[in-house]
Amino acid sequence: MDDSVLEALVIENKSKIVLLVLDGLGDIPDAARGGRTPLGAARKPNLDAITPGSALGRILPVAPGITPGSGPGHLALFGYDPIQVVVGRGVLEALGAGMPLQRGDVAARANFCTIDPQGVVVDRRAGRIASDVSAKLVEKLAKETGRIDDVEVILKAGKQHRFVALFRGPGLAGDVTDADPHHEGVPIPDVRPLDESAAGQKTAHIVNRFVARAKDVLQREKVANAALVRGVSARPHFPGYLERFKLRAAAIAAYPMYRGVAELAGMSVLPVGDTPADAFALARERWNDFDYFFIHVKATDMAGEDGNFDAKVAAIETVDAALPALLALEPDVLCVTGDHSTPVPAKAHSWHPVPVLVHGHLCGADHSPQFNEKSACAGSLGDLRSRDLMAVLLANALRLDKYGA
C-alpha cells in the first residue's frame, strides 16, 4: 500500500505506543542447546507474564533472503520502505560516529592508505594501523584541511585506518563516484559527478581537493601517506513521524547509529545511559511529552555478533529484569521485536525473520505460553514486512481510521 494511503488514515488520540527493539533479537535453534534459541532459553518472567495476552508474529526487514544493515532494519521498523528510503553509506557512518548532520551535509567513509611514489595504491588499509595512531593522523589532517573554498571539512577518527569525512557548505550533493580504486595496484581515481548537476560537480571538486590535500599533508608520514574516500552521500530528508503519523516520537538509544537514524525519522533523540533500566527510567521521566517511544537495546546484537549464546541470553534477561518499570507506565501498545536477526551460529546479521510481540487491549491474544522464534512463527500476526509493523501498531492504538466506507 502506498504510504500516502496509510498516512491519510492517521488520526490522533491520547494513546502511547512503545517500540522496544532488542537489536539482532532473532536467532536460529542451536543444536548444542537442545535446539533452543537465546530468546527461548532466556528466563524472562516479566515478558512471560504478558505473552499469553499478546499477539505474536514475525517480521521480515527487507525481503526474503536479504540480510539488512542497521539502517534499513530500523527504517523499516519506523514504517519506511527500506528499498525506497535509502540512507547513504557515508551518512550512516557519520551517524554511527555520533556526528550531528545538518540538512545539506554530505558525508563519506574515508580511510588511510599507502601509495607509492607514482601514486599507485599499494595498501588500501595502510596495514590496518592502530586506532590511536590513526586518530593522530586524523587530527593533523583536520587541522590542515579545515576548509576548502566555502566548504567546512569535519573529520572524525574511527577504528584502525577508518575515519569519517563530513563536508558542510552550500550546494553539495551525494551523487559522486568514490576516490577509491577498490583494489590495489592502481592510482586513486578522481571523483566524478554521477549527473550533470552543479552540486555534483562542486562536490566532486571538493572531494578531489580533499584527497589531494591529504596527500600533501601526509606525504612524509611513514604509516600512511594518502586517504581514500567512498560512499559519499547527502543527509537524506524525508517526512518524519509527526508529519506522517501525527506522533510526537522519542528515541531512547545509547548508540549513535540508532540515534542518528531515529533523528532522520524526525524523532526527538533523548540522552540516555547504557542499560535497559536507564532507558525505561527515561521513558518514565518523559512519558507525558511523547506519544511514541523507540527504545533501543544493543547488547543482544553484540552477543550475536560475538557468537556468544550465554551473553545473548543474559542481554535478554537484563531487559526482562528491568521491564516492570516500563510495564508500570501501561503503554496502550507495547511492541517487542528486533531490527533483524543476528543468530549466534552466524556471528553476524542474517536474513531470518524476526519474532515480534504486540501487546494491547485489542491485539488478539494468542495465549502462547512463551515468546520465542517457534511461537512467533505460529502467531496470529503472521509474517509481516517490518515496514508494515508501524500500521499494525497504529491500528492497535486506534490511531487509524477505516479505509473506505
Added chain:
Amino acid sequence: MDDSVLEALVIENKSKIVLLVLDGLGDIPDAARGGRTPLGAARKPNLDAITPGSALGRILPVAPGITPGSGPGHLALFGYDPIQVVVGRGVLEALGAGMPLQRGDVAARANFCTIDPQGVVVDRRAGRIASDVSAKLVEKLAKETGRIDDVEVILKAGKQHRFVALFRGPGLAGDVTDADPHHEGVPIPDVRPLDESAAGQKTAHIVNRFVARAKDVLQREKVANAALVRGVSARPHFPGYLERFKLRAAAIAAYPMYRGVAELAGMSVLPVGDTPADAFALARERWNDFDYFFIHVKATDMAGEDGNFDAKVAAIETVDAALPALLALEPDVLCVTGDHSTPVPAKAHSWHPVPVLVHGHLCGADHSPQFNEKSACAGSLGDLRSRDLMAVLLANALRLDKYGA
C-alpha cells in the same frame, strides 16, 4: 500479479463456485469466554462435517493494520485491488440506500445543518434531527429541486440528518471538493472542481446550485435551514465477472450496500429474503443459471458491531443450520469467509485477518477438526490478500490454465 496475467489464464467449464460471506466474521479471543471467538464457540455440525476435508487459511482485506469498510472489503473478495479500484463515499452511500446507479451518475452524501443569518454554519448536524422530520424535509427539498439545468436531482432520506443526493445528467464527474466546511463557525464553502475538466466544472456548478436552492427552500424551517454535501463521486466502471473471469455471477444479498457493490462487479443481483435459508433456497432455484454465487450474511457483522458475543454465535449457528440445503447442491468449490473482522471486543470493523475455508475436491484437506481463527492461522492456504482469494477459487474450480509451459 497483474490482473491481466490472471485473466489471460481463465478458462471456462461447468463448475460451480459459491462464495459465502459472513460479514465481519473474523474475531479475536475473548478472555471472558475462555479465550474463544464466536466462530470457535458456535455449534456448527454441518460446517464441522466438511472442515477436515477443507483447506483453511486467513485473508487480509487491504493491508496489515488497515481496517476496511464494506466497499473495499467486498471488492477485494471479488478479486479487485481495493487500493486501485475505489468506490467513492457518495456512491457507497447511494448503493447502501438502495438507489440504483446508472453509468454517469454522480452521488453524494448530504445532510441538513443550521446556518445563522450571515450564512455561518452553527450546527453541522442540525441537532441530529429525528429521521421522520428529516424525511419530510427531504421530500420538500426533492419537490423543489427536481431538476437543475439538464441534471435530474434524486434525493433519498437516511438516518437522522443524513440523506443521499444523486445527480443524473450528461457530462458530470466526481472530482470536486465538498460543500461542507467540516467544522462549525464558517460558511459553507463553494464546491470547486479538482481538475480542469469541463465535467468537473459542470458538477461543481450543479452542486453549488443545489446547495443554494436548499438554502432557499429551507430558509423558513426551524430545525434545519441548509444542507451540506460531501463525498461527491461518480459511479465507477470497471470490468466485471463475465469479462474478467468468464463467470456468470449471481449476488444473493439482502442489504443494499452489498447488492450495490456486487452490481458494480457485474453480478446479477437477485431479490432475496433475509435469512440464510432464504439465500440458500434462492441459490438452489437459480443454480443452473449461474457459475458463481456470492451469498452475503449480514447478521454476524451486526452482532460484532453491537459487541454481542452470543448474537454473533447465534448468527453463525443459523447459517450452519441452513447449510445442508447449500451443500446438497454440491458446489465444486465452496468458500466460507468474511469481508473483514468485526471483533466483539472492538464493537467495530477491525484490521485483524479473516479466517477462510475452501472446500473442493483438490483443495488439499487440512484435517483440522474445527474451523476457527486459530486453525485458520495454521491452515494450508496460509495468509493471503483477500484480492488473491478469487484466483484460489478459480484454481480449485479448474478454471485457470497453467502459466507458462
